[in-house]
Amino acid sequence: MSNESSLRSRLFADYGMFFVLAVLASLFSFLTYKEQHPTGSDAGRQVAEIVEESREGPLHVMIVARGTAEDREFTSAAREGLASNGVTVVAVVNGEPRDVRLEVERLSEDGQSVDLIVANDVASRWTVYDRIPELKMTPRVTPRPYYGADFLKSSNLIGVANQTAIYAIIAIGMTMVIVTAGIDLSVGSLVALAAVSSALFIRESGGVDASSAVVIAGVIGGILLCCLLGAFNGVMVTVFQLPPFIVTLAMMMMASGLAFRLSSGRSIAELPESFFALGGGRLMGVPNPVWLMVGLYVVGHILMSRTVLGRYIYAIGGNEEAARLSGVPVKRTLLAVYTVCGALAGLGGVVLASQLEAGDPKFGDKYELHVIAAVVVGGTSLMGGQGKVLGTLIGAFIIAVIKNGMNLTNVDPFNQKIVLGGVLLLGVLIDTMKRRPEILTRLFSQRG
Amino acid sequence: MRRLDCCSLLLISLVWMGCGKGESSGPRGTDVGSTGESVTIKGTIGYSALTLTNPFFKVIADTMTEEALKHGYELIVVSGERDVKTQADQIDDFIVKGVAAIILNPCDSKSIGPAIKRANEKGIPVFTNDLAYDGKDAKVVCHVATDNLQGGRLAGDAMVLMLKETGGDVAVLHFPQAESCQLRVKGFTEKLAAHNAVDGNPQINIVSTLDGGGAREEGFTAAKDALGANQDLAAIFAINDPSAQGARAYLESVGKEDQVRIIGFDGFITGKQAILEGKIVCDPIQFPDQIGAITIEMIVKHFDGDDVEPEILIPSELYYKADAEADPALQQKE
Numbered sequence: 001m002s003n004e005s006s007l008r009s010r011l012f013a014d015y016g017m018f019f020v021l022a023v024l025a026s027l028f029s030f031l032t033y034k035e036q037h038p039t040g041s042d043a044g045r046q047v048a049e050i051v052e053e054s055r056e057g058p059l060h061v062m063i064v065a066r067g068t069a070e071d072r073e074f075t076s077a078a079r080e081g082l083a084s085n086g087v088t089v090v091a092v093v094n095g096e097p098r099d100v101r102l103e104v105e106r107l108s109e110d111g112q113s114v115d116l117i118v119a120n121d122v123a124s125r126w127t128v129y130d131r132i133p134e135l136k137m138t139p140r141v142t143p144r145p146y147y148g149a150d151f152l153k154s155s156n157l158i159g160v161a162n163q164t165a166i167y168a169i170i171a172i173g174m175t176m177v178i179v180t181a182g183i184d185l186s187v188g189s190l191v192a193l194a195a196v197s198s199a200l201f202i203r204e205s206g207g208v209d210a211s212s213a214v215v216i217a218g219v220i221g222g223i224l225l226c227c228l229l230g231a232f233n234g235v236m237v238t239v240f241q242l243p244p245f246i247v248t249l250a251m252m253m254m255a256s257g258l259a260f261r262l263s264s265g266r267s268i269a270e271l272p273e274s275f276f277a278l279g280g281g282r283l284m285g286v287p288n289p290v291w292l293m294v295g296l297y298v299v300g301h302i303l304m305s306r307t308v309l310g311r312y313i314y315a316i317g318g319n320e321e322a323a324r325l326s327g328v329p330v331k332r333t334l335l336a337v338y339t340v341c342g343a344l345a346g347l348g349g350v351v352l353a354s355q356l357e358a359g360d361p362k363f364g365d366k367y368e369l370h371v372i373a374a375v376v377v378g379g380t381s382l383m384g385g386q387g388k389v390l391g392t393l394i395g396a397f398i399i400a401v402i403k404n405g406m407n408l409t410n411v412d413p414f415n416q417k418i419v420l421g422g423v424l425l426l427g428v429l430i431d432t433m434k435r436r437p438e439i440l441t442r443l444f445s446q447r448g
Numbered sequence: 449m450r451r452l453d454c455c456s457l458l459l460i461s462l463v464w465m466g467c468g469k470g471e472s473s474g475p476r477g478t479d480v481g482s483t484g485e486s487v488t489i490k491g492t493i494g495y496s497a498l499t500l501t502n503p504f505f506k507v508i509a510d511t512m513t514e515e516a517l518k519h520g521y522e523l524i525v526v527s528g529e530r531d532v533k534t535q536a537d538q539i540d541d542f543i544v545k546g547v548a549a550i551i552l553n554p555c556d557s558k559s560i561g562p563a564i565k566r567a568n569e570k571g572i573p574v575f576t577n578d579l580a581y582d583g584k585d586a587k588v589v590c591h592v593a594t595d596n597l598q599g600g601r602l603a604g605d606a607m608v609l610m611l612k613e614t615g616g617d618v619a620v621l622h623f624p625q626a627e628s629c630q631l632r633v634k635g636f637t638e639k640l641a642a643h644n645a646v647d648g649n650p651q652i653n654i655v656s657t658l659d660g661g662g663a664r665e666e667g668f669t670a671a672k673d674a675l676g677a678n679q680d681l682a683a684i685f686a687i688n689d690p691s692a693q694g695a696r697a698y699l700e701s702v703g704k705e706d707q708v709r710i711i712g713f714d715g716f717i718t719g720k721q722a723i724l725e726g727k728i729v730c731d732p733i734q735f736p737d738q739i740g741a742i743t744i745e746m747i748v749k750h751f752d753g754d755d756v757e758p759e760i761l762i763p764s765e766l767y768y769k770a771d772a773e774a775d776p777a778l779q780q781k782e
Contacts, residue, residue, distance in 0.1 A: 163540065266625065
């Protein structure tokens with residue numbers, strides 16, 4: 001085998017999932033390719049030109065669009081364009097269908113007629129015109145549509161990254177735990193607990209008027225609490241040799257119960273604006289949670305591939321006994337891994353609370369399953385010893401892209417669940433086939 | 449060789465997924481052809497339900513799909529799965545799709561606010577039904593729900609009718625977290641107080657109010673606690689059918705089902721069945737089909753430029769055994 005082809009096969013084995021992600025992205029770009037309707041100032045100027053091209057005499061025009069910032073740009077550009085061509089603009093409506101009705105009522109009181117309606121696509125589809133006798137026959141002019149994919153809109157791509165950021169952040173810790181052949185079922189409940197405890201602390205020490213110092217203390221406090229509970233999981237697993245599945249299952253119940261107790265089952269929304277910046281703010285147009293995710297993945301990747309701790313983690317997952325005999329500090333490493341996993345779940349919870357502007361004990365429901373799915377689809381083996389942090393990032397994105405794509409293509413919610421289950425199964429299947437190719441060989445040789 | 453196998457596996461799965469899409473993506477373009485005649489589509493409406501496993505929301509979803517199509521709108525239904533982040537993500541996806549309007553059953557009355565605000569900023573009108581948004585920052589055009597206060601009053605009337613000759617002790621199985629249930633209990637208590645205020649009337653006293661969790665298991669436990677403290681209990685008012693059925697299960701297990709009679713709430717199919725079997729005396733019932741139909745009506749009114757009331761409450765009605773015997777929905781089941 002030549003050097004080049006061995007490199008290629010290694011790339012495929014390591015990042016085959018990246019190829020899947022690319023295929024999915026193209027698939028959804030294709031499926032969501034449809035007519036797009038422009039708004040904003042360019043569309044406003046364009047529509048003024050369209051009117052000018054077909055105009056045969058003086059015209060009384062009404063311009064209609066919604067009240068959003070973009071739509072206001074559309075109406076003002078259209079008005080300017082029309083006015084410079086000498087067209088009379090009798091009314092401009094920026095608002096709701098109701099405002100159109102009120103405006104027309106006012107115009108007809110003044111005895112003013114409308115020959116033409118200029119609107120963007122959304123406003124032209126309102127049914128209000130059909131209800132008003134004066135407007136029923138009035139022609140409507142809209143900007144020319146263009147073709148494009150909903151999936152590839154920058155707002156959608158950023159949205160997908162933002163939607164997956166919290167799962168992806170928690171999945172870093174989960175990857176480390178699963179590489180050691182363990183599991184952490186408590187992350188979902190820790191998300192709820194961190195969200196509730198941070199929100200509660202901030203509400204009790206000032207509420208809506210809390211200072212930034214209080215907010216920072218609340219954020220750190222929430223993460224620290226989950227860090228401690230993660231360490232507790234670690235102690236149970238290492239010192240008392242309990243199976244991680246049971247320990248973290250117990251923690252899942254306890255943390256959820258605690259979150260409900262602390263909040264009396266209600267959401268805590270009396271929080272200051274400064275708290276919302278962490279999850280809701282943007283830096284250079286990209287939401288903060290996405291930056292946080294990128295930063296943590298860089299750190300996670302270096303930790304797992306370039307440091308002694310990373311090698312210890314893989315060694316324990318490969319063969320715990322062998323690792324112990326060759327001098328790996330197994331207990332300390334495991335303790336660290338569960339602590340990090342708890343802390344990242346806490347961080348996820350605080351970011352979520354900040355994004356949703358409240359802390360609620362119902363947050364984080366079934367997140368452990370979303371996160372484990374991302375790790376497994378990303379190629380980490382549940383048997384331990386194998387897996388990559390960047391693979392998990394790709395796994396998280398595969399799931400997020402499928403969910404987003406299915407929402408954009410109107411897939412029935414029950415079918416969405418079937419597809420997501422199928423993807424998870426496929427992830428595990430590919431992982432197993434990669435490690436045990438003899439199964440496939442046997443299957444095919446029997447038939448042939 | 450094995451690389452090839454992996455590739456073919458992937459390919460097959462993707463083709464399968466692609467096919468799934470094709471079938472379910474529904475009408476594309478500008479014409480709706482499913483009813484035979486061609487109607488110009490005026491836009492799509494996105495609906496994120498609290499959950500679709502509860503038949504109540506499934507009825508709302510199905511009614512709205514039908515009604516929306518009649519008016520030339522296509523309804524896209526997704527399920528928030530009771531998780532507010534999932535629901536917020538779905539709202540963002542609706543915004544990307546450029547839907548004409550959004551309908552929600554908020555998975556959390558407060559933390560859904562930021563997502564509604566994002567829809568407001570894009571000029572997309574938001575409607576809620578059954579569950580309301582509780583906050584000031586975001587704007588909901590109209591909320592459609594059952595009149596729970598009036599429903600609670602009906603339950604109170606039914607209780608007075610049942611106990612006016614004898615008087616007696618009553619327990620309430622509450623679910624205090626939900627605002628709807630607070631209204632139901634408020635209406636119920638009002639009617640009992642009005643009865644007790646008349647001189648010479650035998651007194652009907654609420655001797656205990658317990659959290660029945662709105663669920664069967666917790667209703668069972670709450671009924672046990674209520675009866676343990678008050679041996680002479682004459683009746684129970686449960687704020688929904690599952691907790692009423694849990695209470696009934698406990699009463700049957702200790703042979704007290706003839707002493708303590710139960711009034712529930714909701715009137716979903718299992719509750720109606722229980723009324724037919726005489727396990728629950730009566731229910732003020734809700735009408736999910738009306739909730740769905742009126743929500744669509746309000747959206748149509750909004751786009752017609754009419755004034756839309758910010759809140760529309762649909763009155764409840766009492767449903768007794770006689771109603772159950774005449775109910776075609778229950779006849780079909782047998």
